[in-house]
Amino acid sequence: xxxxxxxxxxxxxxxxxxxxxxxxxxxxxxxxxxxxxxxxxxxxxxxxxxxxxxxxxxxxxxxxxxxxxxxxxxxxxxxxxxxxxxxxxxxxxxxxxxxxxxxxxxxxxxxxxxxxxxxxxxxxxxxxxxxxxxxxxxxxxxxxxxxxxxxxxxxxxxxxxxxxxx
Numbered sequence: 001x002x003x004x005x006x007x008x009x010x011x012x013x014x015x016x017x018x019x020x021x022x023x024x025x026x027x028x029x030x031x032x033x034x035x036x037x038x039x040x041x042x043x044x045x046x047x048x049x050x051x052x053x054x055x056x057x058x059x060x061x062x063x064x065x066x067x068x069x070x071x072x073x074x075x076x077x078x079x080x081x082x083x084x085x086x087x088x089x090x091x092x093x094x095x096x097x098x099x100x101x102x103x104x105x106x107x108x109x110x111x112x113x114x115x116x117x118x119x120x121x122x123x124x125x126x127x128x129x130x131x132x133x134x135x136x137x138x139x140x141x142x143x144x145x146x147x148x149x150x151x152x153x154x155x156x157x158x159x160x161x162x163x164x165x166x
Contacts, residue, residue: 025089032085036078043074072111079115086119094123 014022047070051058062070086093097119100108126132136144 029085029089029093032078032081036082039074039078040071043071068109071109075109075111079112083115083118086116094119 011023014026047062047067051061055061083097086097097116101113101116101118101120103113133144140147
């Protein structure tokens with residue numbers, strides 16, 4: 001019973017803190033992420049964990065080149081679905097795609113960096129008047145055009161160029 005209560009509270013929290021569509025967006029992301037994780041972890045288990053634990057049965061551990069060749073088909077299989085899902089979901093996922101493309105941590109394979117490169121310069125613009133301005137005006141408590149001259153033009157805001165402000 002406690003598990004159901006925790007899940008219900010988690011759903012309530014997500015809707016309250018992340019918005020009404022939060023659960024749908026999270027579920028949409030995980031519809032791609034969970035099968036991807038399962039495939040990568042299964043291959044890792046068979047190619048890295050078992051040979052390290054039982055070298056007499058599974059042979060010596062593979063070289064880095066052999067590991068790269070073994071994982072290459074998974075990279076090719078999952079790059080497009082992940083990129084497409086990130087583009088569909090926008091927001092946080094745009095930033096995640098930019099992080100992967102920029103290889104911020106130095107651990108992302110080059111093929112993933114290339115697949116996510118569109119997040120560096122091809123993010124679709126967001127409509128300023130209907131998406132961005134209302135949020136800013138709600139925070140300011142007055143029309144944005146009173147405090148920021150470029151808002152008067154109504155030009156779209158390019159998502160890949162806008163610096164983070166939080």
